[in-house]
Amino acid sequence: MSYAVDFVTVSTEGLESSPVVDALAGLRANEARYFKNKYDHVFTVEPAADAQATIDWVTGILKEERDIEIASPPLEATEFEVAGIRMAYVFYQSGLSINVMYTLDDAGKRAVGFKLSDGMEVPAELAERFKFARQRSKLAGTIRGSYFTIKNEH
Incomplete structure (x- = not known):
């Protein structure tokens, strides 16, 4: 069952099995606040079992x-x-969040973003390949x- 992420009262619903549950919930709320403020979009998530097509798309791009x-x-x-951008987010048990920004116009921007929750280690599969910049968030x-x-069509 999908639900809207509340960035005023941060909830850990759906993320309880994460070792950095509070930080991951804050990260998810931070994304919800961004999309509400910038696009007036309500950030709604669903359990991984109900979002397999989205997870497969992100996994395939990676x-x-x-x-x-x-x-x-x-x-x-x-x-x-x-705003003409297909967005996908996957939140992982480790505290990792991956987002895909895929502009539907061929001339647009297309990228994969990684965000690490406060307190988690850089996953081994990303450690040698990427440098991570820090940013502060009141929520996360x-x-x-x-x-x-992203270089290819997906």
Whole structure:
């Protein structure tokens, strides 16, 4: 069952099995606040079992573009379109969040972003390939992020 993420009262619903549950919930709420403020979009997530098509799309892009396979199991995912951009997010048990920004116009921006919850280690599958920049968030503490540009059609 899908539900809207509340960024005023941060909930750990759906993320309880994560060792960094509070930080991951804050990271998810941080994304919800961004989309509400920028696009007036309500950020709604669903359990991984109900979002297999979204998870498969993100997993396929990671595998095809950079031969990356995420070891941690996905907990939740969402997919939506705002301002001509197809967005997908997958939240993993380890505290990792992966988002895909895929502009539907051929001339647009297409990228995969990684965000690490406060307190988690950089996953081994990403450690040697990416440098992570830090950003502060009132909801999520310190977020470390990185990205790569998508080169192919997906």
